Amino acid sequence: MLDPAHGGTDPGARGTGGIRESEIVLDFAIQVRRALELQGFQVVQTRQGNEDPSFDDRSATANAQRGAVFVTLHISSTGMQGTARVYVNSDLPQVADSNGLIPWDRAQAPFLGLSKTFGDLVQGFLAQRFKGSPGAAQTASVRQLRTTAAPAIAVEISSVTVEDRADLDHMAPGVADAIARGAAAFKPSYVVPTVTGGLR
Amino acid sequence: MTPRWKFMLASGFIFALLAAAIYFPILRRRVKRAAKLQQQSEEQARRELAQPITINPGDPRVKAKLFWASDTMDSTLVPVTVELPLSKDPVLRSKQVLNTLLAGPVDAEFRTLPPDALLLAFYVLPDGTAIADFSEALATSVPSGIVSEQLAVNSITRTLEANVPQVQRLKILIHGQEVETLAGHLDLTGTFVVNTKPASPPPASAALTPDKTPGKLAQTERKP
Numbered sequence: 001m002l003d004p005a006h007g008g009t010d011p012g013a014r015g016t017g018g019i020r021e022s023e024i025v026l027d028f029a030i031q032v033r034r035a036l037e038l039q040g041f042q043v044v045q046t047r048q049g050n051e052d053p054s055f056d057d058r059s060a061t062a063n064a065q066r067g068a069v070f071v072t073l074h075i076s077s078t079g080m081q082g083t084a085r086v087y088v089n090s091d092l093p094q095v096a097d098s099n100g101l102i103p104w105d106r107a108q109a110p111f112l113g114l115s116k117t118f119g120d121l122v123q124g125f126l127a128q129r130f131k132g133s134p135g136a137a138q139t140a141s142v143r144q145l146r147t148t149a150a151p152a153i154a155v156e157i158s159s160v161t162v163e164d165r166a167d168l169d170h171m172a173p174g175v176a177d178a179i180a181r182g183a184a185a186f187k188p189s190y191v192v193p194t195v196t197g198g199l200r
Numbered sequence: 201m202t203p204r205w206k207f208m209l210a211s212g213f214i215f216a217l218l219a220a221a222i223y224f225p226i227l228r229r230r231v232k233r234a235a236k237l238q239q240q241s242e243e244q245a246r247r248e249l250a251q252p253i254t255i256n257p258g259d260p261r262v263k264a265k266l267f268w269a270s271d272t273m274d275s276t277l278v279p280v281t282v283e284l285p286l287s288k289d290p291v292l293r294s295k296q297v298l299n300t301l302l303a304g305p306v307d308a309e310f311r312t313l314p315p316d317a318l319l320l321a322f323y324v325l326p327d328g329t330a331i332a333d334f335s336e337a338l339a340t341s342v343p344s345g346i347v348s349e350q351l352a353v354n355s356i357t358r359t360l361e362a363n364v365p366q367v368q369r370l371k372i373l374i375h376g377q378e379v380e381t382l383a384g385h386l387d388l389t390g391t392f393v394v395n396t397k398p399a400s401p402p403p404a405s406a407a408l409t410p411d412k413t414p415g416k417l418a419q420t421e422r423k424p
Contacts, residue, residue, distance in 0.1 A: 013344040013345050014344075074346060076343075076346065077344050078347060079348075085346075140350045141350075141353075141390070142346055142386070143380060143387040144385075156345060
């Protein structure tokens with residue numbers, strides 16, 4: 001699952017040169033998709049154009065898939081230009097009711113360990129490509145990740161403050177390659193956690 | 201029209217053009233300065249109205265630790281020790297440190313929170329959950345992005361952790377309302393962990409515990 005963040009009336013981060021996060025991530029998604037397909041993955045996107053599905057709609061698209069991984073793409077407003085960071089969701093208490101159903105708003109809880117493994121792999125490949133990027137995935141309370149029932153990561157590229165949009169465009173092939181290689185490396189260790197009752 | 205009049209008219213026109221060329225940039229600068237001053241005084245008035253500043257000269261002066269951005273580009277926080285008169289009451293103390301945090305460091309480059317953001321209200325519930333209500337500027341003026349939004353929230357939680365041990369968790373409201381995210385990324389629907397230790401009276405100079413991770417989203421409290 002590929003999620004180009006924002007869209008529609010929500011442009012996301014905006015640079016002084018008119019760069020909009022929502023537009024750049026859509027262009028990045030095209031390259032990431034191509035790199036993943038070359039690795040043999042089937043790719044579904046949460047948006048194809050300038051729409052803005054809600055957080056829950058994006059999660060719903062992801063949660064309808066079986067054996068998926070979820071990558072949400074972002075461009076930051078700050079940070080060292082030319083670096084990339086991977087985030088996994090902060091700890092969420094695992095709560096399931098007597099039927100084994102997991103609350104929708106904590107759907108990520110059973111997948112946090114897998115998300116961390118996947119995130120560390122992708123971050124490792126990004127660090128090789130983009131000097132100054134961290135060596136391991138970091139944790140943050142990212143809203144989009146919380147309701148996603150799959151190994152899920154947010155990839156944030158720095159930043160919309162570049163003077164020339166081409167500086168960001170040049171990063172796209174490296175980001176796409178790192179995500180695709182990370183997904184391929186993660187695949188053998190991906191065993192879908194047993195969730196007896198599914199989501200509620 | 202005689203050549204003499206034509207010459208005088210042309211000279212007058214050129215003089216007016218030159219005068220305008222010199223005067224207009226000065227006028228533009230003055231207008232900009234006036235607008236800035238007006239903006240500053242509006243902000244000052246808002247601050248004065250919203251925050252009858254909670255500094256009481258009778259409170260003991262203690263070394264408070266405030267967390268602002270580091271001077272590196274790695275988006276981390278550094279503690280800065282500031283001597284402040286701080287109340288022993290956790291609510292007043294929290295307001296005092298958060299208002300100082302909002303006022304910002306000497307060097308504006310290390311700010312973590314927007315200069316126009318205000319703390320509108322602050323409460324502490326008996327279970328140690330604090331509720332901080334900020335003005336809309338916190339959400340609209342903070343740079344959008346995971347890293348910048350997390351830096352903003354972490355600077356609040358770590359400042360509270362270092363100075364107000366009674367606060368265990370923090371719920372952030374924007375203009376009295378629960379919002380889904382701070383500026384499109386960071387989840388504000390739950391509470392953030394501040395202190396994991398049981399509350400004890402505030403120390404004269406609070407110390408950090410390095411193995412804790414304040415700022416993590418704690419259990420969300422949502423309707424079924």
